[in-house]
Amino acid sequence: MTRAFNFSAGPATLPEAVLRQAQQEMLEWNGVGASIVEISHRSAEFMAMAAQAEAGLRRLVGIPDDYAVLFLGGGATTQQALIPLNFAAPGQRADYVVSGHWGKTAIKQATPYVDVNVAASSEAGGFRDIPARAQWQLSPDAAYVHVTANETIHGVEYRDVPDVGDVPLVADFSSSIASEPIDVARYGVIYAGAQKNLGPVGITVVIIRRDLLERSGQPRADIFDYRSHAARDSMLNTPPTWNWYLLGLTVQWMLEQGGVDAFAKLSQAKSALLYDAIDGSGGFYRNEVAPAARSRMNVPFFLPDAELDARFVAEAKAAGLLALKGHKAVGGIRASLYNAMPLQGVQALVAFMRDFQQRNG
């Protein structure tokens, strides 16, 4: 058994302690005579675990009581369709600020349901920055304003919460939740696929200010109605139970490590180490994102040519540094530095980068 440093953008590396516990409990969990993947979501034991996972997430992220927390299947992309269905009247205006690929995906999913206003976009500049707040063309009658807190592909991250007045701010936090303190009260809705910072793939967290649940939204199936999911504690239908369990273990691990304050420091240290290595390489490695908008979670960079990019990825893999190939939309290299990536992984990557540059620079 050889576990390498895994820089995958998601699904992504998990804490080894979490995997070991899941392994140990795979055939029987909690003395119930069966695996947790085999028991009813409505059993007392599962419901207790689910409630504990929610309580842990509330403590970790600092979610106030006037916010509902849902645990849903279908991924973040499904939420990008459910958000307009639940929070906007048919054809109502909704503002979208686009700072990368996932902001565009959010618009694509919302377009059948709302009058999308692209309030600002950094696409013309290749998504290398967050559009300056002063330039946003917000609509006074918008149902909400949608932003992507961290763009996983382009490596662009908001470093503060934009002020959008009384219009609810809806944010895709898939790739940065729980990596630093979030002032949840500044948001109307926060959603996040779990497979980056919260643990396993196959479950998505949706955090909703409860007054927004009173909006009538649009005609929709019950299964698309956040109110129904909230009323049934995310057990309107069978939830992805094993994934919920693994999320709970990961949240517990993060709390034991010191919570978001500890991970904020760690992500700062990891990303600074890597950006310093890039910036100090005399141009051999290049990150093109505006320094103030650089992501702590996903660091895309380029070597002098695509042939060197490919050789870098292959040699890194052979050296135990996995999944460093950049997304096909941008090419190059991408290192994802989520909570479960230890500092040692980034130290190993930086050492490899120096060595690779010496041999190829």
Next chain:
Amino acid sequence: MTRAFNFSAGPATLPEAVLRQAQQEMLEWNGVGASIVEISHRSAEFMAMAAQAEAGLRRLVGIPDDYAVLFLGGGATTQQALIPLNFAAPGQRADYVVSGHWGKTAIKQATPYVDVNVAASSEAGGFRDIPARAQWQLSPDAAYVHVTANETIHGVEYRDVPDVGDVPLVADFSSSIASEPIDVARYGVIYAGAQKNLGPVGITVVIIRRDLLERSGQPRADIFDYRSHAARDSMLNTPPTWNWYLLGLTVQWMLEQGGVDAFAKLSQAKSALLYDAIDGSGGFYRNEVAPAARSRMNVPFFLPDAELDARFVAEAKAAGLLALKGHKAVGGIRASLYNAMPLQGVQALVAFMRDFQQRNG
């Protein structure tokens, strides 16, 4: 570690061999240096596993090439909303035949999108039978006819495929897929939550005759569009990868056990053993379903009173026979006999039933 016989209706018992393999591979899978839950769904290794799982499922169930197979999150209930969105024009008539709780759920999800015609229902009789085909009031212009192949709560199962002419037959096979041969070509769409006969919770299989994908359906988000999922091999967004993997292991196990022919014989033997014990109890145990419509998968039964029902469930649990409490909609006892439940489990249940009756009859 003590694994009991687990009669849960779903999530349900899994083959121990599958759990052992998942346990063994939890920290590193397939020599990739990471767990399968940590790697990209777009990695060559994961895509090969996913394709292999699909090929195995096609072989197991006998799915013709002119059918697409999708692996989706969100559960079967989500499909009950997506089916009208994808296959019916807005407000078009769709026929639903209701033989239990899940048929009603299907109608609830479809109602915002189609003109639901309840072509037949056995609700007046307490869902103890399949409505006779001769009584169905089908609509000539229906987008499709929806049936529930097996009703998990009421224990009612179709024993043949109803003839609905040229209108596509859509069937919820969540609780009976892969338990006996299915003539897939008789259906337009088959869907099934995996957590009963196909393995793990958190992933749903949708089998669609490809010509139906050409129907324009209704305005909908891309993530609600089966065409988009089919075009991207169910990787339109991040699928529930670990759940897909566990499904693949379970399918492989079923093929090794002899496929659906073997499980048809086994389910026949298991359910006959249990129904015989009920029918031979002199009325102490009662199953109220019409004999010709009795489910091979879910066997609900009642003791003389609710107090005895509760004592039965508690004592059975203490004896290593888990999750026998009936669904709250019907009460009593329910034993689910999916593919991974061995004959020995049912033999132990029947022996317990005889003993319990002697002590309480």
